[in-house]
Amino acid sequence: MSVNKVIILGRLGQDPEMKFIPNGSAVCNFSLATTESWTDKSGQKQDRTEWHRIVVWGKLAELCNQYLAKGRQAFIEGKLQTRSWDDKDGNKRYTTEILASTVQFIGGPAATNERSVDSSFSQAAPNNNEMTGDYNIQTDAHFASDDIPF
Secondary structure: OOOOEEEEEEEEOOOOOOEEEOOOEEEEEEEEEEEEEEEOOOOEEEEEEEEEEEEEEEEHHHHHHHHOOOOOOOEEEEEEEEEEEEOOEEEEEEEEEEEEEEEEEEOOOOOOOOOOOEEEEOOOOEEEEEEOOOHHHHHHHHHHHHHOOO
């Protein structure tokens, strides 16, 4: 058995970038920053920021492109995926991304004073160039809370 699940909450580092692949499917890419803070031995506050590449497909990609912007906070659930390609010089390049299956928009638009609205959208993430449904406990009519072993 194995598990590939990622859950992060952070802020967008730039506006989302959306494209359409030849079959008409939408794909949206953006970066999300998560920051860890601590106090070192000398009492100084320290921060470390990690940047995460996020990939979203289909209708969820279109919603991300419409509602997310640089500085906006988002909660992402998905899985890690590494892909490779050959660059223009023929060198093999690799990147690891989070393939999002759920995106929750936190707060309102980043640069306005509009009231805070939380919106959550989910979809099954594509798997090897085809759309497949991931198990979602919220939509399983056969699941009951008594099924949880604790």
